[in-house]
Amino acid sequence: MANLFNTQWFVLIVLVLVKLTESVDEPEIDCKDLLMGQYLCDDPKIDPETQQARNCSQETRTVQVACRPAPKIVCSGQTHNGTTIGFYKNVPCKWVNGASFETALLLSVFLGMFGIDRFYLGYPAIGLVKFGTLGFMFLGQLVDILLIATQMLGPADGSNYLIDYFGAVLSRVVVDNTTYIKPQQYDGY
Ligand SMILES: *[C@@H]1O[C@H](CO)[C@@H](O)[C@H](O)[C@H]1NC(C)=O
Ligand SMILES: *[C@@H]1O[C@H](CO)[C@@H](O)[C@H](O)[C@H]1NC(C)=O
Ligand SMILES: *[C@@H]1O[C@H](CO)[C@@H](O)[C@H](O)[C@H]1NC(C)=O
Numbered sequence: 490m491a492n493l494f495n496t497q498w499f500v501l502i503v504l505v506l507v508k509l510t511e512s513v514d515e516p517e518i519d520c521k522d523l524l525m526g527q528y529l530c531d532d533p534k535i536d537p538e539t540q541q542a543r544n545c546s547q548e549t550r551t552v553q554v555a556c557r558p559a560p561k562i563v564c565s566g567q568t569h570n571g572t573t574i575g576f577y578k579n580v581p582c583k584w585v586n587g588a589s590f591e592t593a594l595l596l597s598v599f600l601g602m603f604g605i606d607r608f609y610l611g612y613p614a615i616g617l618v619k620f621g622t623l624g625f626m627f628l629g630q631l632v633d634i635l636l637i638a639t640q641m642l643g644p645a646d647g648s649n650y651l652i653d654y655f656g657a658v659l660s661r662v663v664v665d666n667t668t669y670i671k672p673q674q675y676d677g678y
């Protein structure tokens with residue numbers, strides 16, 4: 490009886506071992522396909538001069554950061570330990586080209602009637618018109634102050650204003666295909 494019992498245990502242990510070796514043989518995962526929470530990406534390196542990310546691309550307005558899979562995650566044929574780089578990701582950033590928000594606003598308030606703010610931002614034609622007409626008799630100056638203060642009017646080259654990284658940056662919120670639209674509940678009406 491004891492012998493039979495031992496045989497059963499032996500079979501059970503062999504089965505468990507076979508099962509374990511099977512589960513080790515998982516399909517290979519590309520590090521880029523990891524799910525959120527299985528990796529951490531570095532923050533972009535901030536340039537102290539501009540207060541924006543270093544190497545921000547003018548064309549794509551993104552910067553590349555390294556992403557590090559969590560410890561013991563196996564992907565792309567490597568076991569990661571939390572510090573090794575699994576893949577690189579492009580994250581949005583602000584491309585700046587030297588035009589400062591504070592300077593533009595101050596120029597607009599104090600010298601806007603001569604169009605200096607428009608020259609500073611790179612719109613010489615409108616600047617000349619403002620210069621010749623005393624800023625459309627101050628009405629155009631007022632409009633420009635509002636446009637600059639609300640950050641609707643930016644530098645002509647499409648760059649972003651120099652503003653502190655955690656400063657008073659206004660960004661327009663748009664709805665596009667990637668916007669999550671919360672399903673509406675209509676029961677009870
Ligand atoms: C920015 O780009 C330069 C040259 O391409 C490179 O040497 C430098 O390491 C990059 N800096 C960052 C923070 O990626
Ligand atoms: C992670 O692995 C890398 C290279 O394999 C090694 O240089 C580093 O010291 C390891 N870090 C830890 C926290 O084990
Ligand atoms: C949104 O989807 C429409 C049709 O599905 C497509 O024509 C359009 O280019 C998409 N827009 C963006 C920003 O992906």
